Amino acid sequence: MMRQLLSIALLISGITALQAQSVIVDRQVVGPTGAFYSGGQHEISSTAGEAVIATGQSANEAWTQGFQQPLTKNILVFEVLTEPESCAGARDGSALIPSISGCEPPYNILWSNGSTGMSAAGFETGEHSVSVSTGACQSTVTFFIGLEDETPCDLQFYSGITPNGDGQNDYWHIENIHLPRFANNEVRVFNRWGEEVWKGKNYDNQQVRWEGQGKRQAELPDGTYFYVAEINGTTYKGYIELTR
Missing domain, CATH: 2.60.40 (Immunoglobulin-like)
Incomplete structure (x- = not known):
């Protein structure tokens, strides 16, 4: 009986719980319908000055019994x-x-x-x-x-390419060439007669990469090709087997 009388008194005085933010309270709260809630998570007003009956805090605001007040100390x-x-x-x-x-x-x-x-x-x-x-x-x-791999980031030139559209080895991969320390580079590819068939600057395995095409984007035939890569003043040479 005492609980019921208290509920009526609070509602008459205009102390309500309005929906806005969720806070955890450790005392009874009068809900919009006049029901009592003990503990748990409840929706109450987030506007300073609104009448509430709860104790807690969230973001930059604090709630006390009676009226909500803004916090005096802000923390990032x-x-x-x-x-x-x-x-x-x-x-x-x-x-x-x-x-x-x-x-x-x-x-x-x-x-x-x-x-x-x-x-x-x-x-x-x-x-x-x-x-x-x-x-x-x-x-x-x-x-x-942290460091994922303690091995120094050295360049590794793959020796094969199979540009057939299956998502496997569709372009010539140079390990670690995308790193900033190797960004200043120029790569050239030659056929077995010494003719330059492709050239790219700032090779990065993504935007600039050789996919087995010639200078005019035409598909090159299967065979052995040779590369010359100038990277930070150092020249690297080797061969690439192209198989479609």
Whole structure:
């Protein structure tokens, strides 16, 4: 009987629970229909000054019995997810901030390698940092980029290509040539008579790569071809077997 009388009194005084944000409460809350809820997750107003009966906090607001009040202290909250450097010297480690909460956006993000935005790449193995700021709020987090393979990132020239459209060896692959340290390159392919049949600058296995075509994109016949690759002042030579 006492619980029922209390419910009526609260409803008459205008203390209601309005739908907006979810918070965890540790006391009884009067719902929109006048029902009582004890503990658990309930929907209440997220507007400062709204009448509520709950205790808790979420984001930049706090609830007390009677009226909701904004928090006096704002804190930036975020985490950093990382991907390791693929091999020693690759400098292809990366980091990502999935989300940021606290204070007022927009957020200014500056990584220790000079990058901005929610993600950054080009990290080598070791300790790095990222700073997030907005208004009077500022926070710096230190993170570590690991190493996936301790083997040095050397170039490896594959000796075969089967460009038949099956997704296997459809282009000539040069291991690690996509790394920044090998970006300055020029690759030429010759037939057995010494005639240049293909040439590409900044070979990267993606946008620039040899798929068994000639200078005019015509398919070349099966056979043995020879390459000359100039990379950072060093000349590499070898052969490629083309089989369709």
